[in-house]
Amino acid sequence: MTASAVPAEPPGQQPEPGLRADAERNRERILAAARRLYATDGLGVSMASVAREAGVGKATLSRRFATREELITAVFADRMDAYATAVTEALADPDPWHGFARYIEAICAMQAADRGFAEVLTMTFPAAKALEESRAASYHGVVELIARAQGSGHLREDFTHQDLVILLMANAGVIAATGDAAPDSWHRLVGQLLRAFATPGTDAPPLPDAPAPTALYRAMVRLTRPGTQTP
Structure with missing residues (x-):
């Protein structure tokens, strides 16, 4: 052949x-x-x-x-799934304000656990269709979550979904700035913001302790001298 x-x-x-x-x-x-x-x-x-x-x-x-x-x-496919699940679980909470607060704490914790995901939640990727579709699907749930919390009288009426984006940007910034020098600082930020979002008389989650002055100093040194290992 x-x-x-x-x-x-x-x-x-x-x-x-x-x-x-x-x-x-x-x-x-x-x-x-x-x-x-x-x-x-x-x-x-x-x-x-x-x-x-x-x-x-x-x-x-x-x-x-x-x-x-x-x-x-x-x-980040699995993390986007977890992000969507957080919205679903918050909407299932019979207490709209508690569901809203729990959702904020959950997604900020996701950011703190993964710096890359912290950035994913504050950026758009037009060419990444699957990721953006997942984000869009979660967006509608977030809008409903905000409306329910406002309807209960516990979330300020002037809170918008844009404020959530600003919150995530702020949290991502704190996480990046403090790094391993003051890794729990984001808890304090979220606690203070939830108190700011709540209407007068609303029970807000307990306010976490402020980071130690020495920890914040180390974080400030990191920002001043990138790559510096502080004691």
Whole structure:
């Protein structure tokens, strides 16, 4: 049989199992590396840094995730699901104000646990359709949550969904600024903001303790001298 007579590979034939397994392992290594880097350093991490952390070449990374948006969507898919779940659980609370306060505390805690996610909640990614669709679906629940809390008379009437975005931006800023020098500072911020959002006479959650002066000083040193390890 001549070379020209060799049967062609059937259309749509799947890669060999070994190749599929290698590709899946590389994908998981990339995702794990990106999660680590985004969680500690934020979304400014380069794709090249992710490839190095994962121990793969840039070409391998590009085959799995052609764009930064694709990688971000894959990394934070589970966290966006948790974000949506937080809205659903808050709406199910029979006490609208308690549900609202619990929701604020929950999403701010998600931000504190992952610096990358803190940024995801305060940025838009037009090219990341799945991520933006998930955000849009949660938005409608948040609007309803705000309306219920205001209807109960416990949330100020002038509070809007834009204020929630500002809150998340402020929380992300505090998290980035304090880092491991004063990591619990965000609790105090959220406690103070909930008191500001509540109508007079409303029972607000207990106010967390303020961070120690020495901890805030260390955080201020970090901001003045990026990369400095304070005692």
